[in-house]
Amino acid sequence: MKMATFTLRERLSPHRFFRGEKATDAPITLRHRRIFIVPSRSGFGLALLLVIQWLAAINYGSNLAFILTFLLAAAAISSMLYSYRNLSGLIVTRGNASPVFAGDQALFELRLSNPDALPRYGVDVRIGNATPIRLDIPPKNTVLAPLRVRAEKRGWLELETVTISTLFPLGIFYAWSPINLKYRILVYPRPSRERLPFPRFSGARVDASAGSASDDFQGFRAYHAGDPLKRIHWKSLAKGLDPLIKQYSGGETETLRLSWSATEGTDTEARLSRLCRWVLDAEQARMRYSLDLPGIAIPAGHGASHCRKCLEALALFGS
Incomplete structure (x- = not known):
């Protein structure tokens, strides 16, 4: 050398x-x-x-x-x-x-x-x-x-x-x-400490209804902001317990659209922070989600690789 x-x-x-x-x-x-x-x-x-x-x-x-x-x-x-x-x-x-x-x-x-x-x-x-x-x-x-x-x-x-x-x-x-x-x-980006409900759009698509006849009930998990109301276990609430979400083997849930336009009214870093929080919450809730940023569109998906791809897009936004 x-x-x-x-x-x-x-x-x-x-x-x-x-x-x-x-x-x-x-x-x-x-x-x-x-x-x-x-x-x-x-x-x-x-x-x-x-x-x-x-x-x-x-x-x-x-x-x-x-x-x-x-x-x-x-x-x-x-x-x-x-x-x-x-x-x-x-x-x-x-x-x-x-x-x-x-x-x-x-x-x-x-x-x-x-x-x-x-x-x-x-x-x-x-x-x-x-x-x-x-x-x-x-x-x-x-x-x-x-x-x-x-x-x-x-x-x-x-x-x-x-x-x-x-x-x-x-x-x-x-x-x-x-x-x-x-x-x-x-x-x-630093995830927002405030857990806000997921954004809702009139065109939101549902892949399959939770708890359909073809799905097998697998148990409960803790409630996360934005979870569908139809999957809440109301009996636990009636007993004064923390809210729980029913899980089914089908795993098909509503597809979320996490969009830059849903974070209006804040500066750039605050908007990225909120989107980061939604990505993490959606991944934890095992929901399908897409990410739309100015000039960047990541199609719907879920899993560790999809989450990492979304977080990388947020980290490098504007660079």
Whole structure:
């Protein structure tokens, strides 16, 4: 695989040290080109101590002080190599990603693989200024780093720059590597908290009457807003119980038309939120439903794939 080349200006650009290279959808292997090292606060403190100790050794002409100073300096330089070694060779790939609703926490999973025979200790993974996740990666093994990001609005949520760092082994050198993966999660509109009745149209079509002679009674379920009145179990209401809905094996119910025009009087996001609530309620009630948006028409259906298709249309509406 051909390695990317950089000019001197690109190599010294502050953007590269903190924002990393361009995003890629391929696995990223941490090498010398991506790993940067600086002394930590403890490292600067140790450097100051060594300078003072070296001056004292010169002033008093103490061979033991010189030996101690050089031993500590050698240990510090060796720890820098171990800090680099703790990150070098790690392979970072994308994990699974599931859609979420606006306002929820989106979960980005990163897979950190250690192909070598030596373990990696104290590897931190973080986004921005968030609290890092600390991992120990056994040899010849892969661990997951779950990164949670609040999904503020609908649409695609892109993973920001991820920083992988370590202070191993002595905490006097900070080694880090900023990486960018092409990794995104679809954010659905936030469902309306208000459960409104389903929209009714004069042209609404009924596939089959509930509880016909050809259907087998299967039991009851809880009532949901918009359920047909003819399927309510009135005897439970007469006894003061919560309303129940009779279920039949035929499963054929009224086909709902969930239309943009049925949400007039509110802004765009509120209308999408209401449509999202209707989609979820209709799917939970096992009803057939269609979705009509400006420029988008999804025919009637039901099931997980149909629900996902409708939610995706709402999430990407106008983009």
